[in-house]
């Protein structure tokens with residue numbers, strides 16, 4: 013948090029984030045912007061003849077390195093203004109995941125903390141989750157356990173389950189009081205913010221529309237990765253006087269050969285470190 017004037021969030025919202033570990037909903041994209049993004053994503057799916065969820069997992073990760081429209085989303089001024097109010101003006105995108113659930117496909121996300129495999133110090137990572145469609149309890153929205161970020165990092169186990177959208181199937185060991193969970197309801201174009209240690213999960217989509225969310229992991233440039241390899245990140249606001257991460261390149265054209273090669277290299281570094289599924293996107 014900076015000492016300068018807030019850019020988008022009120023002081024009460026910043027206090028609520030510190031206390032509860034999340035904020036939701038925040039108005040982000042205009043109706044026209046969100047319709048265009050969804051159209052861009054669905055045009056790519058139509059070209060490939062399959063949904064994003066049916067493509068190799070790696071296409072759903074760091075997708076801002078594959079498409080200019082996704083590179084623009086991670087730099088959207090309203091999202092960055094809210095993030096800046098929480099972590100300051102020098103901002104990197106450390107990671108990005110597209111979370112897609114088709115109606116009735118059974119996809120879910122187990123209870124976890126994002127920080128579990130990120131190895132970031134200090135733990136100032138915040139996720140902005142942007143809805144490209146309505147995300148409600150019916151369509152399988154994210155639920156959080158308010159205040160649980162104050163527990164710090166807690167132990168997880170890995171549980172293989174093909175329907176779990178988490179590649180490691182990481183699941184927190186601690187018993188969860190389901191009655192205390194809060195839904196992060198976002199309408200298309202809105203977003204939520206959650207802390208790297210907040211416990212959260214989501215259930216299958218029982219609605220009629222697809223549930224499409226883009227989770228963007230932002231960190232201040234002062235944060236280090238403490239794992240064994242040097243990872244990459246994209247500077248999206250301010251300056252990076254630390255150089256803790258290898259700079260990523262913005263894609264110039266949709267899914268170009270050049271963008272795919274860079275994306276594959278950056279994903280290999282990321283997933284190699286995190287021990288997740290490696291998959292080539294050559295077939296995508």
Ligand SMILES: O=C(O)CCC(=O)C(=O)O
Pocket residue numbers: 111120121126139141152153154212213214225227
């Ligand atoms: O979109 C979901 O269902 C899960 C999202 C999530 O786990 C995250 O953004 O960290």
